[in-house]
Amino acid sequence: MTLPPQAYRPETAILELGSGFYDPVEAADFPETKLRFRNDRAAAGIGLMALSDAEWVAHFGRFAPLEGSLTRPLALRYHGHQFRVYNPDIGDGRGFLFAQLRDDRGRLMDLGTKGSGQTPWSRFGDGRLTLKGGVREVLATEMLEGLGVETSRSFSLIETGEALERGDEPSPTRSAVLVRLSHGHIRIGTFQRLAYDRDEDGIRALTAYVLRHYYGEEAGDDAPVRLLDHVVRRGARLAASYMAAGFVHGVLNSDNINVTGESFDYGPWRFAPTWDPTFTAAYFDHAGLYAFGRQPEAIHWDAMQLAVSLRLVSEAEPLIAVIERFGEHYQPAVANAILWRLGLRPRDAESDRGLVQAVEKALRGDNASIDRFFFDAFGGGLPDSYGPAFDEVRAVLAGYEPRSERSHAYWQAGSPCSMLIDEVEAIWSTIDRHDDWSAFHAKIAAIRQMGAALSTD
Known part of the structure; x- marks a missing residue:
């Protein structure tokens, strides 16, 4: 593995806590490993972009340790309230902490898994992940990142060649293992x-x-x-x-x-x-x-x-x-988040609070598309097609200064990038029926274009 030493900075900080916080485990031995998604943009921030596909699969499908980081995967121990009912019998049941390292901002990062096999906390589960579940998580994290939400990032998705039985979707279904890049996995x-x-x-x-x-x-x-x-x-x-x-x-x-x-x-x-x-x-x-x-x-x-x-x-x-x-x-x-999505600079607390109230009231009352509204209103303008329900929003927007103009190519597309359930299902259908990943990769490219447009100052 040839990596720039100044960029790849492995860590083992979790070991400071001692063995009472985790259980060493082994990854499942999958029948096959087909690389379906590698997040080179995320990999560039932690010094792993230079990995070949074969090296990538060895680390994130077969879980060969990353040099200088953890020598064995660790299933973390935790409890939690699930729908307000306390459960002391949970923990990392189909995932583990695979490695720790520093990113290009100096932050301690975790590479954790989903669908990597059974652990002491699996209870009656098989420790696996459906390929559809992995595809959905990649789409969710990409969209959220594009919309400015602090989220874990889907780092790798590898199909693993097992036929899984699930009660909530057609079975048998395809299997996968997902790797997440996250700013820590310590939970409440x-x-x-x-x-x-x-x-x-x-x-x-x-x-x-x-x-x-x-x-x-x-x-x-x-x-x-x-x-x-x-x-x-x-x-x-x-x-x-x-x-x-x-x-x-x-x-x-x-x-x-x-x-x-x-x-x-x-x-x-x-x-x-x-x-x-x-x-x-x-x-x-x-x-x-x-x-x-x-x-x-x-x-x-x-x-x-x-x-x-x-x-x-x-x-x-x-x-x-x-x-x-x-x-x-x-x-x-919430005012800052909505102003950011509208491409506007904040004013003062009272004005910003009034803007939020006007936007929420209009959207709730008019049953308008959320994505369409933010696309059309970016930069502070609102087309005449928005009726009287948006008069207050239009008046409030007029008092704000745009932080970005609508010059990026995204705004010329005519329609917003969205991620509603019908589109998610359509993307999955082309994969499931024809093993056609083109819509999946095209969607990720479109999301990243949207994110670039929203982030432009």
């Missing part, structure tokens, strides 16, 4: 497990680890409060970015909330076609717990579970004070 549920076991030393050690490696701070007497403050701020920003993107994660359980505030673990996700607060992604979310409009509430609730866990090593009052500021962080965050 990781802290919950330690609190469940009354492990004060473990909570202190994990708090110090997170502060040191993800927030650049050292532990002290107020370490739990500072950690919670970071998570609340990042969680509020994540919830805000979901709303501006029109995204519904679907399963915002406490084991799916990363303490760095990075979105990850995509199962029954959806992009909402219209601003419908009751729109859900998971067919089994009968009560609408994680509906589009309830996602800020869900993430706030999960952050409260972290506060409960940290109560084992901290006084309650300062933790409560931090939790109660979630709304204070969310309001400016």
Whole structure:
């Protein structure tokens, strides 16, 4: 493996925590390994772009260790609330932490897997991932990255040649292993497990680890409060970015909330076609717990579970004070996220709040397409085709300065890049029926063009 030494910087930081936090495991031995997607853009940021396809498959399909990083995969231990019901019997059941390394911003990054085989936490699962599930996660993460959401990145997708039986889709179906590049895999549920076991030393050690490696701070007497403050701020920003993107994660359980505030673990996700607060992604979310409009509430609730866990090593009052500021962080965050998607510069808190209210009211009342509205309104203009329901939005937009003009080629396309469920199913259908990946790769190219246009100042 020939890599630029100044760019490839392996790490083993997770080993600082000790064996009580993870279980060494072996990857499944797959019948075949067909490389279907490699994220060279992400690989360039961690010094791995120079890998040949054969080397790529050896590392991310056969899981030969990356030089200088972990010598064995580690299945991480955690608990979590799943639809508000506490579950102490979960953990990395079909994935593991494969490697750690630094990115080009100096951040500690994890390469973690999905569908890499059984672990001690698999329970009755087979530890595998359907190829459709892998395709869907690549599409979700690419779209979210393009829309400015802090998300894990789908790093590699390799088809593995097994026929899987699944109750919620036609079976047997094709199998795959996915590798994610993420800014850490420590979850709120990781802290919950330690609190469940009354492990004060473990909570202190994990708090110090997170502060040191993800927030650049050292532990002290107020370490739990500072950690919670970071998570609340990042969680509020994540919830805000979901709303501006029109995204519904679907399963915002406490084991799916990363303490760095990075979105990850995509199962029954959806992009909402219209601003419908009751729109859900998971067919089994009968009560609408994680509906589009309830996602800020869900993430706030999960952050409260972290506060409960940290109560084992901290006084309650300062933790409560931090939790109660979630709304204070969310309001400016959602304004910034919507302004960014509109290509406008912020003004002042009151004006920005008024803009958000006007946009939400118009979209909700008119049943307009979210993607179409943001495409048409980028830069502050709104076509005459938008009727009286958008008069207030048009008036408010007139007071804002654009941060970007509509000069990028994306804006000349005439229609927005979207990722609604029908398109996802159509992309999968061409793969499933004809092994035709052209629509998949074309969609990724279109998403990246959109992201470039949105990011242009």
